[in-house]
Amino acid sequence: MKTARTVVVGITGGIAAYKAVNIVRAFVLNGDSVHVVATPAALRFIGKPTLEAISRHPVYSELYEGVAEVRHVAIGQSADLIVVAPATANTIAKLAAGLADDLLGNTILASTAPIVIAPAMHTEMWNNAATVANVKTLRERGIIVVGPGVGRLTGKDVGAGRMEEPDAIVAVALAVLEGTYPSKPGQDLLGRRILISAGGTREPLDPVRFLGNRSSGKQGVALAEAARDRGATVTLVAANLEVAEPVGVTVSRVGSALELDEAMQAAAVAADVIIMAAAVADYRPQVVREGKIKKQDTGDTLLLELVKNPDILVGLSKHRPRGQVIVGFAAETETDDERLLNLGREKVARKGCDYLVVNRVGWREGFATDGNTVLMLDDLGVIVQEASGSKMSVANRILDVIA
Numbered sequence: 001m002k003t004a005r006t007v008v009v010g011i012t013g014g015i016a017a018y019k020a021v022n023i024v025r026a027f028v029l030n031g032d033s034v035h036v037v038a039t040p041a042a043l044r045f046i047g048k049p050t051l052e053a054i055s056r057h058p059v060y061s062e063l064y065e066g067v068a069e070v071r072h073v074a075i076g077q078s079a080d081l082i083v084v085a086p087a088t089a090n091t092i093a094k095l096a097a098g099l100a101d102d103l104l105g106n107t108i109l110a111s112t113a114p115i116v117i118a119p120a121m122h123t124e125m126w127n128n129a130a131t132v133a134n135v136k137t138l139r140e141r142g143i144i145v146v147g148p149g150v151g152r153l154t155g156k157d158v159g160a161g162r163m164e165e166p167d168a169i170v171a172v173a174l175a176v177l178e179g180t181y182p183s184k185p186g187q188d189l190l191g192r193r194i195l196i197s198a199g200g201t202r203e204p205l206d207p208v209r210f211l212g213n214r215s216s217g218k219q220g221v222a223l224a225e226a227a228r229d230r231g232a233t234v235t236l237v238a239a240n241l242e243v244a245e246p247v248g249v250t251v252s253r254v255g256s257a258l259e260l261d262e263a264m265q266a267a268a269v270a271a272d273v274i275i276m277a278a279a280v281a282d283y284r285p286q287v288v289r290e291g292k293i294k295k296q297d298t299g300d301t302l303l304l305e306l307v308k309n310p311d312i313l314v315g316l317s318k319h320r321p322r323g324q325v326i327v328g329f330a331a332e333t334e335t336d337d338e339r340l341l342n343l344g345r346e347k348v349a350r351k352g353c354d355y356l357v358v359n360r361v362g363w364r365e366g367f368a369t370d371g372n373t374v375l376m377l378d379d380l381g382v383i384v385q386e387a388s389g390s391k392m393s394v395a396n397r398i399l400d401v402i403a
Helices: 015-029 050-053 070-080 089-096 103-109 123-127 128-141 166-176 217-227 257-268 312-318 336-350 391-402
Strands: 006-011 033-036 083-087 117-121 150-151 158-162 193-199 233-239 250-254 271-274 283-285 306-308 327-330 355-360 371-378 383-390
Touching: 006 015, 006 070, 006 103, 015 033, 015 050, 015 083, 033 050, 033 103, 070 103, 070 117, 070 193, 070 355, 083 089, 083 103, 083 166, 083 383, 089 103, 089 117, 089 128, 089 233, 117 166, 123 128, 123 158, 193 217, 193 257, 217 233, 217 391, 233 257, 250 257, 257 271, 257 312, 271 312, 312 327, 327 336, 327 391, 371 391, 383 391
Parallel strands: 006 033, 006 083, 083 117, 193 233, 193 271, 233 250, 271 327, 327 355
Antiparallel strands: 150 158, 283 306, 355 371, 371 383
């Protein structure tokens, strides 16, 4: 019979506090002894009776209660793990500064247990330079940060800052308790948020026709499935896939390069890793006709004026948050191996990404096939991986480098 471990769940004052009930319940069902430390602000969102009923222990919130038993120190000393969910911007700032003006702060300072936090706040607060610096500080101290996700926030707002779902938080926390985080076999991407683009963009000429490419999205979908299976939380931005969407990942559907750019920029702020596997149109028609272009109106020759699309990979690389890893793809028709490698080296230097996956495409290879052959270069142009085989096999070799 396993010995119950002591898990302290800290709950702070955000609307996502209601989700903490499911976190507490998951630990209890796992056989752990769960003690809730809620800030006074948290108890304005969720009541003590609910938390006490679920945790099966009293809920503590006041610093000056239980002085005789030195509670402000004792709770932290007894913990095998501390999970703070939600962790507001204010709480993160106090943890980074080492402040202890409430019971939760004292509990954390008095503990040597591993700490997992799940940030939850509005996008502007998450992107604020102070929050970025505070989160970086906590990560450098060994605190594990899960999320946040991208989605619906309070009111009509949508963006990064949504607290990660309880199941994902608990999965990371249990891996920490078991001593398998982050190197659990087959789960080496556990807790990482990976954003992947897949498919091929289509640039409309009129309501009927478009300029497109032959990408099916198979490689990007394989990357999403492989990353999911290795424990990552995956968001897939899908451009006109010709294969089934993967289950167990968040999928955002787009059509054109501009739509892909917008979706990637919105989701990038919450990602640890970005993989740009989609085939993006370099140009789009300057004018999109409202009605179908008819042959009798154009004659024997149709002239199209095209304008350049934004370089999504360059934009993501240029504006990335500190520590984010970006992987680009380069599909080339060059048949000579040495010239193909030189094209990749020139491109990785120009794009500013950390890695570039170079693959040869043609009428019968690369696009719309079940296999792939790639070279993966680092930002100095050094080959760090060579892979050939099924697209799932290639996906895992790419993820090996990232992991």
